[in-house]
Amino acid sequence: MSVSRPRVLPLLSAWLLATLLASPALAAESRSRILATSAATTLEGSAGGGIVPMAVLPGYGAREEQGGSAFVSYVHLPDYDLAVAGVNWSWRNRVAISLAEQRLSHQPLSERLDVEPTSIRQTVAEAKVRLAGDLIYTDWPQVSVGVQYKKNHDFFVPQAAGAQDDSGYDLYLSATRLILAGLFERNLLLNANIRYTKANQVGLVGFGGDLNDSHEWVGELSAGLFLNQHWLIGAEYRQKPDNLSFIPESDWYTAFVAWFPSKRWSLVGAYVDLGEVATFDNQRGAYVSLQGSF
């Protein structure tokens, strides 16, 4: 049995969020990018929606500033639960780094397979660079490239399912545009990514498999409409590889509502449809994410 390590990242994230709650001064209000352009934080720690990253960088720092955020997220599904915590930071709206720690609880799967471990932990580290454009102020979209390194810490079950590696990397190119007064006089957010990956269930079930053990290109889309400065509704789609014959993998969908009461806080709630996840079909459930920016 693996000895559980101290949970550094969740603790750091919780400490930062508590600091934000307590501190009147140190916060995002003095940063210059306008409200909600920080975006939320994905399950992999990247600035974006819930499951699909965007070309925006985390926090509210404009091109002479820095900024970042801490977040905690939770996904509840019929047969799985996923808890995530992490931090990210951006510099001069040019480069960003992020770290996220995920913990998937899979008790029903353990019973079905008659194995002892009931959870899988994974760490995701990301670097993102804005290549060109501005989300709002240029005629072309903001375009960024991101690279994610993922390390699965509990490879026993993924390996039994046929995964080849316990670590891997994703590369993605993202284009995002906020069209002011784009639809019904509301600001319209459009985003499209291509990702080069061989991760199974974003890496929680390892990397590569018996059907396919090489990277492939997949597509991701998200769109949202700002009802006003504080409320955004939208949806996401994430295409997934299908590397394991034992457990077919579905594409992911979400429909979300995001609330940005201030530059310091944001809260996202979503309905998620993850399809079939490791022999359990119809994994539809709820997602919630709290983000604090500094």
Added chain:
Amino acid sequence: MKRLTQGVVAVLALGLVACTSLPGGEDSLYQRLGGEAGIEGIVYELLVEIANDERIVERFRELNIARFQQGLETYLCSVTGGPCQYTGDSMRIVHSGHNFTDSEFNALVENLITAMNRRDVDTGTQNRLLAILARDYKDVVYL
């Protein structure tokens, strides 16, 4: 893959709708901002915001505020289809030599939004004005 295609089509369709509904009919935007009095009110609130914003207030320290106020009111009136003709220098000429930054531009936009909120300008009207002014970004920053 089929669902991805559907998704791409949906996003492209949204984009098309978006383009066709970009600020046309800018004549009525002036009215929706409350005409001359409305614009004067917004500019006044904007000046108050700037005066209290340490990120950018230094940039306006040496300025003839009355002239700036007048110029900005006329500019807003003219770009929203009001009965004014802005005869000052172009945005690029007015702002070049100052090396205004991306951060300062964002700060000013934020102040403008606050000013419009103070004057109870509705979301749609705010968005349409911001859409027009956002086009000036390239004629304001890093010049």
